[in-house]
Amino acid sequence: MKRVYILFTLLCLTIIGCSHSSDRTLQDLTYSFQHPETGQPFQIIKAYQLFDDYISEVEKNPDKPLIDVYKETVIDPIYDACFKDAEYPFMGKDYLEEAPDRFTEIKIYIEQLENESIIEAIKDSLIKSSTILPYEIETTVCVFPTPGTPRMVNLGAGKIIIPYNQYITEELVKAGVAHEYHHSYWTAKYYQPNKYYSVLENLVFEGKAVMFERTVYPEIEFFHIENAYHQQYWDEVKDDLHKMDLNRSLEVLNGGGNLPPYYGYGEGYKMVKSFIEEHPHLSPVEWTSIEAKDIFEKGNYARHYE
Incomplete structure (x- = not known):
């Protein structure tokens, strides 16, 4: 039987009748583990291990559309684990619809990722975050080698994408990961698929995640937060807080125009911080459950701009 398998493999490589050179399965790409105390399940999908096949197929088929090769060799094998049934599918658009073409850089990132320090x-x-905010579903983190300046994203309950460069x-x-885990937890517990979310709700959504990441890793600054309260920026957004407008939410969160970069993340964080200062007895599980309107009003946030 072993000789037959070897012969088939050689024929496949010789004839090039097999579409891909790799026999990797999803299981081969997956590192699974559990929280040592609660048993909460996790899996890390090493999507970067598929990129050698992607680059090889592009070189063999230079006339084939790059996006087609990318989807066949990278996305299709991991789609169910990383993207399927996500509550926020638009957050994965860059990974699904843009085929990377900076192969020299990608090869370097793949080599660096193989030392496993990023996986650790x-x-x-995940262990530290789930100790504070445990939930029942499996959390999947998919790791991509990604040139440029992509962002870590949460696609919904149990689905996180991490770029590496x-x-x-x-x-x-x-x-x-702590930031995106909080989004995952909140989505699993409180997301309502048929509800429209206001600018205020989106700011608090991100503000809670920033607060949580700083709770888990107080020594690490993932987002720089401006501690001052700038009236001119607040005047730009205060009348939009109750609008059910995703585009405006993204404008405020990401900044641009008259707003500094990532303005909404900082403002959302300060809203949550103000609320916690007024209610210091609440745990992360408890303040995560509080609605945005109450975070804003019961934290007396408006006083900072009076």
Whole structure:
């Protein structure tokens, strides 16, 4: 039987009748583990291990559309684990619809990822985060080698995407995973699929995640937060807080125009911080459950701009 398998493999490589050179399965790409005390399950999908096949297939088929090769060799094998049934599918658009083409950089990132330090940083963050906010479902983190300046994203309950490049350190991974884990937890517990969310709700959503990442890793600054309260920026957004407008939410969160970069993350964090200062007895489980309107009003946030 072993000789037959070897012969088939050689024929496959010789004829090139088999579409891909790799026999990797999803299981081969997956590192699974549990919280040592609660048994909460996790899996890390090493999507970067598929990129050698992707680059090889591109070189063999230079006339084939890059996006087609990318989807066949990278996305299709991991789609169910990393993207399927996500509550926020638009957050994965860059990974699903843009085929990477900076192959020299990607090869370097793959080699760096193989030393497993980033995987250990992800594991550390997941264990620490779930100790504070446990839930029942499995959390999957998918790791991509990604040139440029992509962002770590949460696609919904139990689905996190982590990019890796020269800008990503172990410390940033730890804090970033904690941030996205909070989104995952909140989505699993409180997301309502048929509800429209206001600008205020989106700011508090991100503010809670920033507060949580700083709770888990107080020594790491993932987002720089401006402690001052700038009236001119507040005047730009205060009348939009109750609008059910995702585009406006993203504008405020990411900054731009008259707003500084990531303005909404900082403002959302300060809203949550103000609330916790007024209610210091509440745990992360408790303040995570509080609605945005109450975070804003019961934290008396408006007083900072009076």
